[in-house]
Amino acid sequence: MSSAQAHVVSPSAIEQKPPVFRCLYCDLEKPKSESTLEHAIPQFLGGAQAPLHYKLRNVCVRCNSILGLHVDASYARSWTVTNGLAVAARKLYIGPGGIPLPLVCMGIIQNMPGLAVPEGMAAEYWIGPSGESIVWIRSDNDLMYWYSGGNPIDKKTKPSTLYYLPTTADRLGFQMAMEAFNDAFKKAKARRIFGAEFLDAPAGTLYPGFDAPTDAERGNLEAIQQAIANGLIDAQARFNIRFEDRFICKMVLGVGYSLFGEPFLDTKTAKQARLGLWPSQAQTSQLRGAGSFGGADATFSSLSGYPGAVVIMVLRTGHHYAMSVNVDQKMPFTTELAPGTLSSPHINSDHGYALLLFPQLRHPVELELPTMLAHKLGNQAHPDLALVDVKAQQAEAFNATLPPLPARPPSTAAKSPTVS
DSSP: OOTTSOOOOOGGGSOOOOOEEEOTTTOOEEEGGGEEEEESSOGGGTGGGSOGGGEEEEEEHHHHHHHIIIIIHHHHTSHHHHHHHHHHHHTTOOOTTSSOOOOEEEEEEOOOTTOOOOTTEEEEEEEOTTSOEEEEEEEOOGGGTTSTTSOHHHHHHSOEEEEEEOOOOOHHHHHHHHHHHHHHTTTOOEEEEEOSOOTTSOTTOOOTTOOOOOHHHHHHHHHHHHHHHTTOOOEEEEEOTTTTHHHHHHHHHHHHHHHHOGGGGGSHHHHHHHHHHSOOSSOOOOOOEEOTTSOOOHHHHHHTOOTTOEEEEEEEETTEEEEEEEETTEEEEEEEEEETTOOOTTOBTTTBEEEEEETTTTEEEEEEHHHHHHHHTTSSOOHHHHHHHHHHHHHHHHHHHSOOOOSSOSOSOOEEEEEO
16 A cells, blocks of 8 residues: 555444434424424323324423423313313213223312311312212322322322212212222322222221221211211312413424424424423513413304314414314314415315314314314214214213212312412
């Protein structure tokens, strides 16, 4: 080899830059190793069954974790949304053995004589599908005071106590109730106290999965039974009027990217959504829209939704695409989604788009907006929605066969929500 010949470096000796991706939410470059599966539509809204283009990989682990706890849960566990989803599920529930019904949260117990609640704990009152009462003495959290069920991490890690008081001896109703109870608290680090005696069983017989009460727990159980006998449990829902602000911005980013792809990331809308997702005193998001309490009239709420469904509707309006998210035809939020200059393989810009998710059925329906409206108005049936309608009819017939709830429900006097 000539001394003047250049030295050749093997490609393997050149340091390779690790592959990176741009996180949808924080807009930072991250190593591919930090990529994680993200449901653009959260799973509590039925997002696990959404079409594949809503399953994203351009979200980092940190954003997925932080936003799940502080943004998704802020919306999902708000009193109105938690109970709205519970009511929606009932419209498509046809009996035990399938997806259990959610419980209904009545709020935090304010004053119950004889009920001992340790400092730093809250007594939360829930109603089951057959009218049973559940009192959950759990860890309280000032930063998440409006979360029904409190901090989701505390639920799994901090000790709590569940008092379950059935109201029916009907086998079917009892099975419905137990499935709902077990599903709601399957991950809770909780002692479970059963508040009834079994007929034709030795005294002290424990129902499977429940614990023998301590003296203190017996005292609490007696206090709850006495309150039910008196026909009144004083419960008050907590509410945060800003519960959905960041969630709306997150949905704009997730749905916008899922429908419009990479070109969406550099739009003004995406920038404003990120400002709202990560609020600061220095900059304020100018994303246009109206929240769930923005004054949507009853006609819009009805037309933009579907019984028992979470509906995501996208419509081109002037120079922009707008999106509404509607739970069971109630309190939709609406927001700017993307500039009208973008195109999407999923949207006919002249007709609009709708995605219907039925969490109780684990079933999605993706179609053009006029097709949904034509079906709702009875002008032209859509086969997938016709099958859902049959399920709804079956659910209505099933509910009619159930024994009536107690003549005097455990609590019909929950106070108006506390607003902050």
